Amino acid sequence: MAAAPPPSSVEAESRVRVDLTAVVVAVDAGEPYFLTVNTETPPGVALPSGPLVPGHHTLQAGLREWVEAQTKCRLGYIEQLYTFGDRIAILTVDRDPADEHRAISIAYLALVSMPAERLEAQARWTSWYSLFPWEDQRNGEPEALRRLRRQLLDHSQTLPPARRNSWLERLELTYATGRLPWDEERTLERYELLYGAGLVAEAYTDRGKPAPDLPPLIHGVPLAADHRRIAATGISRLRAKIKYRPVLFELMPPEFTLSQLQKTAEALSGIALHKQNFRRLVEAQNLVEETGGIATDTGGRPAKLMRFREDVLLERPSPGLRVGAGRRMGLA
Amino acid sequence: MAAAPPPSSVEAESRVRVDLTAVVVAVDAGEPYFLTVNTETPPGVALPSGPLVPGHHTLQAGLREWVEAQTKCRLGYIEQLYTFGDRIAILTVDRDPADEHRAISIAYLALVSMPAERLEAQARWTSWYSLFPWEDQRNGEPEALRRLRRQLLDHSQTLPPARRNSWLERLELTYATGRLPWDEERTLERYELLYGAGLVAEAYTDRGKPAPDLPPLIHGVPLAADHRRIAATGISRLRAKIKYRPVLFELMPPEFTLSQLQKTAEALSGIALHKQNFRRLVEAQNLVEETGGIATDTGGRPAKLMRFREDVLLERPSPGLRVGAGRRMGLA
DNA sequence: ATCAGTAATGCTCAAAAAGAGCATATCCTG
């Protein structure tokens, strides 16, 4: 490349530490979980992660190794999520402003079928909604959400009038405070609003400040560093993805009933689905076939057991449970 | 973190070089362009890029600096595209297998309004479709696509029967060789199929081999390293994004006619749109308003001049030209 | 001045998809 060096940085090129971080998701009995590990210093909970080392042939391979080493969980489906190089995209500055050796972390989303093998002692499954109580709308609006809305509105009062309006608009957009409907995919944006308003502990601890008294539900379980942000990114991505790619099946056991499939979809999206329409959708997509067996432990009429159809490629056209993406519009 | 080191890599953590690469897109007169720079060693064309250095406060800031230094083009809208750490996600191994100091590159997509200032001498605007002739379907199927399909089918004959079937299925999915319709968003997958079939020069030059004789149109303009793959990633992302976010406006001048807007949408998506439906869509979204002026140089009836509505947040609900994404399905 | 050419605009219609419910079928429990 023959180009002038960037004006502000005369130093020679530098090398940085690269961390690989995994958002591993599984669903069990209608509840979504993240795979987490317990850390010692400081004591806490974190997503599985580790530095990229030369021994790793690819980034994904490195990720798999770290996760397996730390949790004994073997990953199936993996996709890249985002590369974090500065702490907050919206409000703040650098992840490590003073440090010459900054670190960037490349986050991945992985899906596994729950009944996996036994985990490493230090590994745990942590419920999504213990970290994000306001994101579970399956039984209507959770109490946590109402409280959050109030506090976010309060916060807007502390803003200079110039910024207040755009902030309120963001609030309406993400938290459905106005006429706009709740959009379950905006998990990350909602988290960032909380962070910006100083309503989550990380907003303080990230900078070494002590966190003030915050409602416990909003605190959630504290995750190391910016791992809650990364987890939120994973939720947003996954909620969007199930609408147009059949990734749901990565989370299911080999055989399942349509109700179980629906429960899984609801667990991830955090909202309740219309049963009959859900079935119509699944059948129309032709993604599953009957195994012949039936499940009699349903409590009611027995359900047919289904399996994912072999010949359906994961990258198929509109497979998923296109719960929002439709056909091709405008474009003729 | 208190975890065992990954089994295969005993070495201490290592630091790697991080490159920032920009896919800068602009549209002029209904043609989409990438911003490129001419390189000296070796002589060729590349996307603007440079290493991350400590002086950069954030990754995006670093990217902006490099692009401005190399091209004098100031970036507006930016979003992260993908982080490449191994050359080919599907088929191959590492980007730099032997080198202890591997490099990863973080690619960004940026949108600018074309009539920008004068560019740096070494900077150019390179047409999308000179790099990807088969991606332009605005006037029906380009000749290049037919040839490509033939060659891809030929290639399938060289595969062992075991892999042939899944390969043919991928072919049908991405190149619409069967009943499935052309999906303009699969640009990256199409490129990867070409790469895997050795139909693109990079598949050889990446490994230091001389490229065999390939049809010139498929070769396209050779871009440095894996920049054509990165560019393809940018096209895929942008083609998907315009369907649900109003990013199109980042590419438009302050005032424009609906026809110009449509031409821009068509340029990016590479397919022709139904004019009346396109208007209906834009109006339904309430994204634009009349400026009062009219354009009389249309050749026919003069067109009203429009502008993007100020109060529409970029992250608005379903703004874009949801040319395929619809309402919220299944999920009740 | 009129006619022809070329777009921009306005509307209509039919097909497909999405949202909601009603009605039935089956199995389990008491």
Next chain:
DNA sequence: CAGGATATGCTCTTTTTGAGCATTACTGAT
């Protein structure tokens, strides 16, 4: 056998999409 709890099948209405036909308003050429 009645009651409870689901699984399944179908219907009906409202929207959204896909395609065209018809009209309007300028420019240029006869």
